[in-house]
Amino acid sequence: MDPMETMNTEIVELLAAKEARRRKLAGLSFPDKVRAVVRLQRMVAPLLRARGRQVRVWTIEESAAPGE
Amino acid sequence: MEKTLQILNDLERAEVVSRYAIGEAMGATFYVEPVLTFDLDVFVVLPQTRGGLLTLEPLYEALRARGYREEDECVHIEGVPVQFLPAYNALLEEALAEARETRYDATPTRVLRPEHLLAIALQTGRDKDRERVRLLREQARLDQNYLKGVLARHKLDDKWTQWKP
Numbered sequence: 001m002d003p004m005e006t007m008n009t010e011i012v013e014l015l016a017a018k019e020a021r022r023r024k025l026a027g028l029s030f031p032d033k034v035r036a037v038v039r040l041q042r043m044v045a046p047l048l049r050a051r052g053r054q055v056r057v058w059t060i061e062e063s064a065a066p067g068e
Numbered sequence: 069m070e071k072t073l074q075i076l077n078d079l080e081r082a083e084v085v086s087r088y089a090i091g092e093a094m095g096a097t098f099y100v101e102p103v104l105t106f107d108l109d110v111f112v113v114l115p116q117t118r119g120g121l122l123t124l125e126p127l128y129e130a131l132r133a134r135g136y137r138e139e140d141e142c143v144h145i146e147g148v149p150v151q152f153l154p155a156y157n158a159l160l161e162e163a164l165a166e167a168r169e170t171r172y173d174a175t176p177t178r179v180l181r182p183e184h185l186l187a188i189a190l191q192t193g194r195d196k197d198r199e200r201v202r203l204l205r206e207q208a209r210l211d212q213n214y215l216k217g218v219l220a221r222h223k224l225d226d227k228w229t230q231w232k233p
Binding site: 022023025026028030031033034036037040041044055056057058059060 | 069070072094097098099100101102103104105106144146147148149170172173179207
């Protein structure tokens with residue numbers, strides 16, 4: 001098989017998996033989505049603070065994360 | 069978050085606000101994949117004041133009385149910075165009137181319909197609104213007839229056409 005063709009197949013599969021993941025996330029319950037947003041906040045806050053932007057991560061009770 | 073919503077419901081019961089609904093990024097998150105935000109944006113219909121003035125001061129006062137303080141443009145309610153946005157035009161008034169009743173665990177709440185979130189993003193027109201429109205178009209279950217009506221009533225059809233890929 002042409003290496004380029006293999007690469008294209010892999011990229012197509014990767015993009016399809018990414019799209020499936022996004023659809024799965026879109027289908028979560030509202031509380032699970034809020035918990036995911038708080039996890040995003042935790043990941044991004046240090047970067048934003050390092051750039052001088054003051055942000056506050058929500059302090060809500062968090063149970064199991066979606067997909068875990 | 070649930071406690072935050074309980075406070076919002078309490079404010080509505082006490083008629084501090086006539087009606088509220090979640091909008092902007094967290095409103096969109098209800099319909100699409102989780103979107104990063106640091107504020108909970110809540111649209112409110114405020115009770116009529118004598119002079120017809122649109123002011124959030126009575127709302128802030130009621131929150132202060134409950135022990136919640138404002139910081140910049142938000143009020144921190146039970147660990148969540150809430151930004152209150154009064155319904156200042158016809159589109160927002162309609163969006164609030166027709167917001168979807170839902171539940172967050174055991175707590176009832178309200179979220180703007182995806183068609184209104186899309187129309188508001190079109191009307192506001194910032195870069196992040198363009199991204200929100202894309203997400204809603206791709207992932208939310210939009211009632212196309214309902215959307216058509218909203219866009220026509222608020223003269224947003226042209227912008228919708230421009231923003232389509």
